[in-house]
Amino acid sequence: MAINLDALFDRKWTCHACETTFVSQRVRSNQLQLLKRDSDFCTHYKEQRLNPILYTVTVCPSCGYSFTDQFSNYLPPHVKKRIQDNITSKWTPKEFGGIRGYEEAIASYKLAIYTAILKEEAYCVKAGLYLRLAWLYRFVDKPEEEQRFLQLSVGEYEKSFTHSDFVNKDKDMSETRMLYLIGELMRRIEQYDKAILYFSKTVEMKNRTIESGIINMARDQWSVAREEYKAKKAASLEMNEAQSS
Numbered sequence: 578m579a580i581n582l583d584a585l586f587d588r589k590w591t592c593h594a595c596e597t598t599f600v601s602q603r604v605r606s607n608q609l610q611l612l613k614r615d616s617d618f619c620t621h622y623k624e625q626r627l628n629p630i631l632y633t634v635t636v637c638p639s640c641g642y643s644f645t646d647q648f649s650n651y652l653p654p655h656v657k658k659r660i661q662d663n664i665t666s667k668w669t670p671k672e673f674g675g676i677r678g679y680e681e682a683i684a685s686y687k688l689a690i691y692t693a694i695l696k697e698e699a700y701c702v703k704a705g706l707y708l709r710l711a712w713l714y715r716f717v718d719k720p721e722e723e724q725r726f727l728q729l730s731v732g733e734y735e736k737s738f739t740h741s742d743f744v745n746k747d748k749d750m751s752e753t754r755m756l757y758l759i760g761e762l763m764r765r766i767e768q769y770d771k772a773i774l775y776f777s778k779t780v781e782m783k784n785r786t787i788e789s790g791i792i793n794m795a796r797d798q799w800s801v802a803r804e805e806y807k808a809k810k811a812a813s814l815e816m817n818e819a820q821s822s
């Protein structure tokens with residue numbers, strides 16, 4: 578299927594690790610037609626091949642250093658060395674700057690996650706990368722991979738919440754939104770007791786936030802989680818009875 582190339586634009590970058598200047602494409606999301614938004618904020622567009630999350634990661638073609646807008650620009654010398662030893666020394670020049678398919682997008686996230694770990698980026702930055710990678714696997718219908726990265730994401734979000742590192746780092750993330758998102762990711766990985774706990778914490782925020790939409794989502798997903806928890810318990814009880822009889 579042909580894609581609407583008008584939505585893509587070239588952006589010039591300078592690599593923070595090796596100072597190479599290169600061009601990589603981004604998407605104008607206002608050119609896209611929204612299809613639906615999942616309960617964990619994953620957005621689907623009519624032209625999924627142009628979903629902006631496919632283009633969130635920028636990969637330096639000459640050294641492999643991979644980053645998003647949330648990464649810090651400064652690389653101290655010991656981090657530069659780590660990137661050099663672990664990424665650049667194994668890097669064969671590859672081009673991620675043009676039109677991306679899911680496969681290239683997934684590869685770009687894995688590179689950015691590896692870079693973020695080497696660079697010790699904030700928990701919320703790593704959490705956001707894992708979450709978007711899980712969404713890419715949702716788009717290509719690979720539920721096991723999706724689950725794996727949802728788990729990694731929620732682990733980092735919990736740490737981010739405990740250390741409040743999202744406050745200065747992620748301008749789109751409020752405390753209410755974070756509590757809700759952790760609850761919803763816990764529900765999706767079937768950690769229902771934790772999901773219920775985080776949804777209740779979200780609803781407790783109702784007099785301290787203007788984000789009433791999130792409070793309503795938390796109430797809805799809280800009852801979904803309770804029902805799923807009950808069903809799961811009933812199923813495991815039945816299983817035990819069947820095994821013992």
Ligand SMILES: [Zn+2]
Pocket residue numbers: 592593594595596597637638639640641642
């Ligand atoms: Zn570079």
